Amino acid sequence: MVDLNKLIFKIGSDTAFSILARSNELIKRGKDVINLGIGQPDFPTPPNIIEAAVKALKDGQHGYSPSAGILELREAIAEDFLKRTDVQINPENIIVTPGGKAVIFYTLMMFGHPGAEIIFPDPGFIAYKSMIDYTGSKPVPLPHRMENGFSFDADELLSLITKKTKLIILNSPANPTGGVVPYKELKKLAKGLENFPDIFILSDEIYSRIIFDNNKHVSLKSFSQIKDRVIVLDGWSKTFAMTGWRLGYGIFPKKIFDYAEKLAINCHSCVNLATQFAGIEALKGKQDHVENMINEFLKRRDFLVEHLNSIPNIDCVKPKGAFYVFPKIKKDNLSSKEISNSLLENKFLATVPGSSFGKNGEGFIRISYASKLENLKRSIELLKEFISE
Ligand SMILES: Cc1ncc(COP(=O)(O)O)c(C=O)c1O
Secondary structure (H helix, E strand, O other): OOOOOHHHHHOOOOHHHHHHHHHHHHHHOOOOOEEOOOOOOOOOOOHHHHHHHHHHHHOOOOOOOOOOOOHHHHHHHHHHHHHHHOOOOOHHHEEEEOOOHHHHHHHHHHHOOOOOEEEEEEOOOHHHHHHHHHOOOEEEEEEOEHHHOOEOOHHHHHHOOOOOEEEEEEEOOOOOOOOOOOHHHHHHHHHHHHHOOOOEEEEEOOOOOOEOOOOOOOOHHHOOOOHHHEEEEEEOOOOOOOHHHOOEEEEOOHHHHHHHHHHHHHHOOOOOHHHHHHHHHHHHOOOHHHHHHHHHHHHHHHHHHHHHHOOOOEEOOOOOEOOEEOOEEOOOOOOHHHHHHHHHHHHOEEOEEHHHHOHHHOOEEEEEOOOOHHHHHHHHHHHHHHHHO
């Protein structure tokens, strides 16, 4: 047995990736699998973005860049952030990262330690709990309930704070539920956090552009009481269908920026230079691909919610953002893991069990609608069969 740091045994994994591997195995065996398990847009990266990367490569952009990213990109991020949230950010507070996930990692490397408590969304993106556990901190789940449209209750959140709380992680629009936290709850939270001036907040806003029904994304950075202790995570993976490019960013408050930058220097050095140029084009170039993708997601969401709710024993709220629905599903007392397994093995329909996103996800499954409408139509038929058998 290798003598490893014991905390390594606490790291979890992303169930969606193991489901993807199993789906691929079934496909190799000739099965016609519909994969609604994975959280990546089924659209190609827009051509103007690809061309910008190719041009950068041809122009000789092959070296290291400053660790926090090239200034032009950091300025483009600040400009885009101002346009979308009305919040002015100093480009010097931005670190460009290889995907948004690195921002979660660096933040937890700074705030997590044995003895610390960290509040995180449950159900929520799997990496939060995994990395909290790895730092030896105590994970404190914040329930996001279906009856609240999968938002949290600010009073409940404030009641979870103790002297040991170091960080609160929030995510809106959310993975896995598509929930969007209403403005009034954010405002109440910001006010309540005035009493806890040492607590930082990691606001994961990676789905901020994928928001429906005239809901406007409100960044936690826009609340004056907390803006100096909010770390924002965002990136290109979802908005610009760029998951494989690995491009994200963190906005780090001045007080902690140098430490985050040191983590970046010691870990990823800098993001691939051509990808950074692609990132500039994505933010500054034409946005019609993003708009078309969001319109398509909206159609799919409406189709799914309506048809899921027509199936007995399935109950689905209409999510306000991201590209997931999180229906409650009942079948012969099966757990969500058993339901999801059975759907994959017997119906060749890949979903993710709600329980893999936290204990409050039990009883639900996550369906990603980053898949063509015809696949969604077929999955409704398969779910109908499954429930009625
Ligand atoms: C809520 C949330 N945050 C962060 C990420 C990380 O995205 P990436 O590292 O591809 O930028 C994801 C990806 O699934 C996500 O769903």
